[in-house]
Amino acid sequence: MTNDRRMPGGDGVPIQLVLGGGSLLNQVGRELRTVVDGMLAPYDLTAQQAALLLSAARQETSPNRLAPELGTDTAGMTRLLDRLEAKGLVRRRRHPDDRRSVVVEVTGQGRALVPRLAPVFGRASARLLAGLSEEEVRLLTALLERMLRNLRQDA
Amino acid sequence: MTNDRRMPGGDGVPIQLVLGGGSLLNQVGRELRTVVDGMLAPYDLTAQQAALLLSAARQETSPNRLAPELGTDTAGMTRLLDRLEAKGLVRRRRHPDDRRSVVVEVTGQGRALVPRLAPVFGRASARLLAGLSEEEVRLLTALLERMLRNLRQDA
DNA sequence: CGACAATAGCTGTCACGACAGCAACAGTCG
DNA sequence: CGACTGTTGCTGTCGTGACAGCTATTGTCG
Numbered sequence: 001m002t003n004d005r006r007m008p009g010g011d012g013v014p015i016q017l018v019l020g021g022g023s024l025l026n027q028v029g030r031e032l033r034t035v036v037d038g039m040l041a042p043y044d045l046t047a048q049q050a051a052l053l054l055s056a057a058r059q060e061t062s063p064n065r066l067a068p069e070l071g072t073d074t075a076g077m078t079r080l081l082d083r084l085e086a087k088g089l090v091r092r093r094r095h096p097d098d099r100r101s102v103v104v105e106v107t108g109q110g111r112a113l114v115p116r117l118a119p120v121f122g123r124a125s126a127r128l129l130a131g132l133s134e135e136e137v138r139l140l141t142a143l144l145e146r147m148l149r150n151l152r153q154d155a
Numbered sequence: 156m157t158n159d160r161r162m163p164g165g166d167g168v169p170i171q172l173v174l175g176g177g178s179l180l181n182q183v184g185r186e187l188r189t190v191v192d193g194m195l196a197p198y199d200l201t202a203q204q205a206a207l208l209l210s211a212a213r214q215e216t217s218p219n220r221l222a223p224e225l226g227t228d229t230a231g232m233t234r235l236l237d238r239l240e241a242k243g244l245v246r247r248r249r250h251p252d253d254r255r256s257v258v259v260e261v262t263g264q265g266r267a268l269v270p271r272l273a274p275v276f277g278r279a280s281a282r283l284l285a286g287l288s289e290e291e292v293r294l295l296t297a298l299l300e301r302m303l304r305n306l307r308q309d310a
Numbered sequence: 311c312g313a314c315a316a317t318a319g320c321t322g323t324c325a326c327g328a329c330a331g332c333a334a335c336a337g338t339c340g
Numbered sequence: 341c342g343a344c345t346g347t348t349g350c351t352g353t354c355g356t357g358a359c360a361g362c363t364a365t366t367g368t369c370g
Contacts, residue, residue, distance in 0.1 A: 024300070139298075
């Protein structure tokens with residue numbers, strides 16, 4: 001690496017990393033989700049829905065706290081919860097102390113699913129990362145986190 | 156790397172890489188697209204739309220060839236083209252030799268935009284990859300491609 | 311030629327994301 | 341107490357993605 005701060009994006013650069021929805025980054029992310037969705041199809045759940053169940057079953061929480069965790073906003077949470085509630089896997093209750101808040105409660109039916117959902121993410125992860133060394137996974141994670149900071153930081 | 160096939164996904168592993176839409180991978184991809192969308196907002200275009208214009212302006216092509224390039228299917232292409240056609244940036248014509256096919260033609264208005272769109276992806280790329288060495292970018296790309304193969308290959 | 315499989319696009323449906331605007335409620339402070 | 345401000349969740353709108361099913365054509369082959 002040369003002395004000056006290289007700007008890999010500046011010149012004859014892997015634009016494919018960025019171009020439209022075909023971006024390699026997007027591609028991998030999307031196809032990963034599709035694969036997980038496929039593995040969850042038997043349970044009639046999407047990756048989002050399963051992730052929410054796992055998270056909410058572990059600890060009572062609110063849409064507000066779940067949203068960033070699931071990578072969406074409160075609007076998306078509203079609808080996600082709508083769908084899960086319609087399936088009877090989740091219930092919404094008013095928070096007793098702060099009536100603006102909602103308590104997300106996983107029903108018995110929802111809880112029954114949890115033990116089967118958790119391994120799915122493990123298997124998906126295994127498939128995604130097959131053949132990668134732990135070192136590579138660490139590196140990848142670090143790079144992704146740096147890029148995320150880059151995107152969020154500067155205007 | 157040890158001798159046995161390590162399965163980094165098998166054990167105490169970065170499930171966050173996979174979990175729901177909050178997956179780090181998805182997160183970076185989505186936020187990247189959001190950033191690009193923001194940079195393209197002055198032109199009233201999304202990342203997809205701009206990417207299509209760039210690609211179609213370079214070479215006459217068909218929805219069928221554009222779809223995988225933009226990371227979607229022909230159904231998505233139909234609607235994407237609908238929107239661009241509505242904005243007058245693109246025109247659809249029947250292919251003279253194969254009447255099943257459509258020729259995507261960028262209008263003069265669309266062509267006028269192209270020179271301003273290209274740099275946007277460069278700048279987005281620069282921002283995403285700020286502080287990463289070329290070596291790291293290469294590595295990242297290689298890892299992403301390996302993961303993509305992993306996802307596509309095995310059932 | 312006539313049946314048939316394959317291909318290209320289109321349409322309908324469902325689930326996200328991002329964004330903007332809104333209503334209810336909470337906390338603060340004059 | 342009463343106005344102000346911030347927070348929380350909901351709704352409406354737009355643009356993707358993924359999938360399934362349909363139609364118009366083509367190309368192939370008996």
